Amino acid sequence: MNIDKVMSIDAAMAHVAPGTRVMMGEFVGAGEPAKCIEWLLEHGIDRLTLIANTSGLRGDFLMGKLFAAGLIEEYIGTHGATSNEASDAYLSGKLKVRQFFPMGPWAAEVGAGGHGLGGALVPVGVGILDQEGLFPDLEEPKRTIEIKGKTYLVEEALTADVSIIRGYRADPLGNVEFRYMATQNQKDLAMAGKFTIAEVNEIVPVGAIPPERVGCPGPFVNAVVQGYSLADQHTLYRDHWIKLGRLPKLPEGETP
């Protein structure tokens, strides 16, 4: 039988239940798996631990809405206020954040999780993030190690039950191609999840993506789901950018 990882969003997202530890591809709202996020909102799957670079883009947009809906119990990432929704949840005590990571260390921890390593040795934040009392919710203080006279923080690998990434095109084998700044660390996130869902703009036949353009090889992906078409995704972002004043409004009658 031929390998075919293409499935419905319902079938793929059935792997996410209340309390699941989820990783999601994104960078301040860019590269987010929009349809899977909408599915989570619609089904109200809560008590999630969300591992994501930032807490989304402000103004009632995609991943940020998960915080407003109270679906996220704990956030593990680099920034708690790129979305006002996450910021409100955090400051009102509804969202648990044990610590903030700098972005490089966070990405290295996800990479370590995906690559079968125990963690990362991080020179960033030494003498700052390991200060006593800075993150009182940490179960133990950050460890340090000396290598060739230099001090590094020992940061553990990050893994997840389910990783949800967003690509441009994918084939039934699960090979995913990315576009521009939505490349991010989607491939590492895919590798760090026990079950990985790739939401893409377009599902194409095997062989349509040139091998050198495969950004995330199929064996790292368990499910391929149809997301917004690229044209519809452009409209979704342009509309939000207009709303935030980041793009000029179009004349009456024209649509983005």
Place this chain on the structure above:
Amino acid sequence: MSHLHGQDPRVVIARRCARELRAGEVVNLGIGIPTMTANYLPPGVQVIFHSENGCFGFGPRPGTLEADSDVSNASTEPVTLMPGAAIMDLTTSLGAMRNGYIATSVLGGLEVDQEGNLANWASKRNGKWWPGIGGAMDLCYGVPRIIAALQHTDKHGHSKVKKRTHLPLTGKGCVKVIVTDHAVFDVTADGLVLREAYPGLTVENIRAVTEADFEVSPNFGPMDI
């Protein structure tokens, strides 16, 4: 009445920061005032802008119908790609920041001090440190020339250029130049050196609004904007 006579202090800072950028170098601009710096590059100065979400060589904002949902900067504002732009994944981009491939970064600040320490990621809100770190600590760790771009005083008139920072640090001893709406300082091994003051302001005017100690450069003069 402000010494700026109604000019936006953020624009003054961004204009002055732009003159610190050197032709040919790779530059990362932080969010806020630093991002505005790109609008004021002197004619003929070509730099390569790096964005931590994974790009060398991004350009200005596109028109609404040209905006691409997968082409944006680190604040997720739509941008364009210049000829010769290069995309990389996130770990590569952060690695470039730590390992010296970015020559200069302009970063905003809550506090900066006379030892070049920068605090810009956290203040206490509801008993919690807020808002978060993002890519700023990787930049402070690995970029040889950090320019701190911030208003000289807070809304209560207190100096943000301190003897000693009190908030959690973003980087230790990383700041090489401080640009405010009042002055430009170099951070040296011996402390701050006042290089320029906003036109019309005297050294005494700067001392009156600055908590940090500083020497005055022999080349001290009016701010070059």
